[in-house]
Amino acid sequence: MVELNPHPLDTVFHALGDATRRHMLRQLAGGERTVGQLAEPFAISLAAASKHIKVLESAGLIRREVRGRTHLCRLDPGPLASAHEWLNFYERFWTNRLDALERLLREEDARKPPAPKGDDQ
Numbered sequence: 563m564v565e566l567n568p569h570p571l572d573t574v575f576h577a578l579g580d581a582t583r584r585h586m587l588r589q590l591a592g593g594e595r596t597v598g599q600l601a602e603p604f605a606i607s608l609a610a611a612s613k614h615i616k617v618l619e620s621a622g623l624i625r626r627e628v629r630g631r632t633h634l635c636r637l638d639p640g641p642l643a644s645a646h647e648w649l650n651f652y653e654r655f656w657t658n659r660l661d662a663l664e665r666l667l668r669e670e671d672a673r674k675p676p677a678p679k680g681d682d683q
């Protein structure tokens with residue numbers, strides 16, 4: 563079934579699923595950039611770069627401002643914070659599981675009899 567209104571995190575993770583868009587976000591972390599500046603590191607047209615930027619905009623990850631003929635983009639970290647919060651739940655889950663595994667392994671090691679010391683000759 564197709565969802566007409568996807569969850570906001572769906573659009574964020576979709577946007578982050580592409581290496582070009584992740585690189586664009588990294589560039590924007592250093593300050594605002596024009597569409598041309600965002601497209602420059604890639605062998606893509608301005609139209610293709612604009613499509614990537616629209617995906618980032620739809621996810622709320624960037625804001626675009628038009629000044630004359632120049633389109634300036636800037637990072638909007640809010641949706642990244644939401645994604646980070648979602649991922650933190652699973653980080654805590656796996657950390658707790660790994661801590662429990664470590665405790666079990668330490669207990670198992672403590673129950674093992676010491677290995678006999680062999681002769682050096």
